[in-house]
Amino acid sequence: MELHNIAVVSGSKTRRRKRVGRGPGSGHGKTSGRGHKGQKARSGYSRKLGFEGGQMPLNRRIPKRGFHHGRRFAYAIVNVGALEGAFETGAEVTPQTLVQVGLIVPTPGGVKILGNGELTKRFKVTASAVSAGAQRKIEAVGGSVTIVRPVVSVGRDAPPTGKE
Numbered sequence: 804m805e806l807h808n809i810a811v812v813s814g815s816k817t818r819r820r821k822r823v824g825r826g827p828g829s830g831h832g833k834t835s836g837r838g839h840k841g842q843k844a845r846s847g848y849s850r851k852l853g854f855e856g857g858q859m860p861l862n863r864r865i866p867k868r869g870f871h872h873g874r875r876f877a878y879a880i881v882n883v884g885a886l887e888g889a890f891e892t893g894a895e896v897t898p899q900t901l902v903q904v905g906l907i908v909p910t911p912g913g914v915k916i917l918g919n920g921e922l923t924k925r926f927k928v929t930a931s932a933v934s935a936g937a938q939r940k941i942e943a944v945g946g947s948v949t950i951v952r953p954v955v956s957v958g959r960d961a962p963p964t965g966k967e
Contacts, residue, residue: 876912876953881930883937884920892924898931898953913953916941 811817823835837844853860879901886896889904898914901907907914913931918940925945931953933941938948 878915879907
């Protein structure tokens with residue numbers, strides 16, 4: 804058996820690749836399917852994303868509203884009810900332990916504890932932010948809350964430090 808004897812499997816790609824610039828007999832000779840003249844006919848042409856041929860692009864035509872802070876990172880959210888089911892009494896709840904348990908995915912913005920759910924176990928909670936309701940619930944059962952700034956080292960995309 805040789806390569807030219809192999810039968811084509813049904814359902815496979817049977818269409819050959821378009822070989823341009825191989826003479827007039829190929830059907831794709833001379834201009835190689837690029838048409839005559841113009842920017843797209845030249846070598847080295849590459850269209851920029853969103854380019855509309857000189858017309859004002861859509862992303863510049865539509866009105867802009869509001870403000871988006873370029874260095875804002877969202878918190879990973881955890882409710883006190885989730886802490887109740889994931890940790891034992893007296894446990895130390897930190898962003899690292901929350902990741903290990905699978906309650907959060909690590910985020911540059913840190914962790915915020917919210918007060919949804921009931922809490923009967925005592926925890927030592929360390930987070931980037933804690934809502935007032937969550938803090939009341941944690942301290943009511945004898946736990947403690949420590950607020951720490953998230954450590955982010957992603958260059959200019961780091962959240963503001965307050966010293967700027």
